[in-house]
Amino acid sequence: MFVNMMAQPIRLRIILGEDDARKLILPAGISDSIEELCQEVKTNFGVQQDFRLQYQDPDFGNEFVNLTAISEINDKATLKVVYLDSVQLQSFTEDEGVTCQPVRSPTHSFSSSSADTDNTRPVSSSGSSPSTRLSVWPSVFTVPRFSYEAELQLEKANAEFIAGGTHLTPSPKLKSHLLERLAEEIIKFKVYPTDNDLNEVAEALVKQHPCLREQGSFNGCYGWKISLKYKMANVRSKLRGLGCAEVLVNSLKNKAQDKSQAALNVKKPRRAEVNYCPQYPKGETTDSLEKERIALLSEVQKRNNDNIVTMKMQKTFSYRRQEVIQGQPFIADFKSRWPALFTEKEIDKEFLRISTVPLLSRFFYELDLYTPRMMELFRGKGGVAGRKMRHIMVAISKDDTIHTRRACILKSLCVYLNEDHEKLVKEYTNTEANTEAMEQTVMGVYVIHQEAAEPGDDPENIGVLIEGVEVLTGLRSIAIACALLFGLIYCLNLSYPPELKCTFEVLQKIIMKLDGQRLSSKAQFLKNKLMG
Structure with a gap:
């Protein structure tokens, strides 16, 4: 969905349940109706149940009141999602206002058994595996509560540490319990945590419970990090035995015959994919999901x-994802099996299923947010790169539309990172001579101009090429094509092209804010400049 970035962005705090509040950014401003706002909530957070929205009314001490007029909402307002059962739905529809009807949505909450509170229940996971994750790795890891007995021991030990500096040497039983609970919390976000992730968990543990700080460790928690590393390896072994797809894909029997090369082909999230290789939905099998795929081929032909x-794309998400990761199919073959995926709308939804982050709205909001600062940096660049960027930016003076500005920023970004922008956006004329060149393209955006076109004329066609296949065509702008290409890299589990590695890293970690804590030197330098 294209977003009009000229409108004033609106930021909302959405309360989805107990201990679950999230930020919703509406780059195009507030919706025109409550129904449209409900649709935004559903799309971004994967809500399937019937619900109503409540807002904080200042006339009643900011208590939550049912939302009946969109004019009640301002920037940075807090809204509460209240889920309804069938009885409540009938009563509310007849007497109180607008109900948000359910639709199939991309993501679902991580399995939970929490009880209903104030008629607010966890999002239904119908059509999805109960282990489907809800969010990316948190910026600040929250240490879970331990058992009652363990909390008592830690509370006493913390008091003694504050009073006299006495460190606790946990018993094997206590240490095992602490590691077990921490591992359970880690699994909610990823099965393959990095060293940095484990270090964050260990630091959070000794910060909350200083009695556990290690005296002989350079940072007070290195031993906890190593223990967590071995604990997670043991957890993965157990999950493999239970048939968890995300770790089963890396079992030796699923590797090549040369077992010595097995470790070189580990399939695990590389770019902050939250639902990298999900389980099949409850009650579904390979045969049943294959039938859904075949049915989808006919459904996609209907208007x-x-x-x-x-709905069918959501239901078959895990089947499609395992096919991509385990089978590594050719793009042409995969497109013929899953033609419904190769549209702007479905790529946006698939990316949301994988990363829990909306693709197009986040991409354009952040890109436009950084545009003024990027233009300053590009104008101040000297040498050959500076001349190239100034030449690219000339197009803005001739056609200062949002499409042109975004395209120029993306091309100039490549040059600023010492990469060739023509590897990202390939421009052709509408002659037969270009067909062979397009078929040789491994990955990129293509733009076809009429042979006698003047500068500023609209191109004849814009699309995306992968492995020489036109996977998308008839797109509205170069910027949308670049965003969808980035999304397809996730959807198809592709590697970044080596000649554009830095550009895609910046798009991922700075623009999309996925795994943004670890940056290459080039990306970190650019981020420092943008924040300066």
Whole structure:
């Protein structure tokens, strides 16, 4: 969905349940109706149940009141999602206002058994595996509560540490319990945590419980990090025995015959994919999901059938994802099996399923946010790179539309990172001589101009090429094509092209804010400049 970035962005705090509040950014401003706002909530957070929205009314001490007029909402407002059962739905529809009807949505909450509170329940996971994750690794890891007995021991030991500096040497039983609970919390976000992730967990543990700080460790928690590393390896072994797809894909029997090379082909999240290789939905098998895929081939041919297509795409997400990761199919073959995926709308939803982050709205909001500062940096660049960027930016003076500005920023970004922008955006004329060149393209955006076109004329066609296949065509702008190419890299589990590695890293870690804590020197230098 294209977003009009000229409108004033609106930031909302959405309360989805107990201990679950999230930020919703509406780059195009507030919706025109409550129904449209509900749709934004569903799309971004994967809500399937019937619900109503409540807002904080200043006339009643900021208590939550049912939302009946969109004019009640301002920037940075807090809204509460209240889920309804069938009885409540009938009563509310007749007497109180607008109900947000359910639709199939991309993501679902991580399995939970929490009780209903104030008629607010966890998001239904129908059509999805109960282990489907809800969010990316947190910026600040929260140490979970331990058992009652363990909390008592830690509380006493913390008091003694504050009073006299006495460190606790946990018994094997206590240490095992602490590691078990920490591992359970880690699994909610990823099965393969990095060293940095484990270090964050260890630091959070000794910060909350200073009695556990290690006296002989350079940072007070290195031993806890190593213990967590071995604990996670043991957890993965157990999950493999239980048939967890995310770790089963890395078992030796699923590797090549040369077992000595097994470790070189570990399939695990590389770019902050939250649902990298999900389990099949409850009750589904390979055969049943294959039938859904075949049915989807006919559904995609029908007009005004978006809801059914979205429902079936959601249901077959795990099947499709395992096919991509384990089978590593050719793009042409995969497109023929899953034609519904190769649209702007479905790529956006698939990216949301994988990363829990919306693709197009986040991409354009952040890109436009950084644009003024980027233009300053590009104008101040000297040498050959500076001349190239100034030449690219000339297009803005001739056609200062949002499409042109975004395209110029993306091309100039490549040059600023010492990469060739023509590897990202390949421009052709509409002659037969270009067909062979396009077929040789491994990955990129293509733009076809009429042979006698003047500067500023609209191109004849814009699309995306992967392995020489036109996977997308008829797109509205170069910037949308670049965003969808980035999304397809996630959807198809592709590597970044080596000649554009830094550019895609910046798009991922700075623009999309996925795994943004670890940056290469080039990306870190650019981030420092943007924040300066």
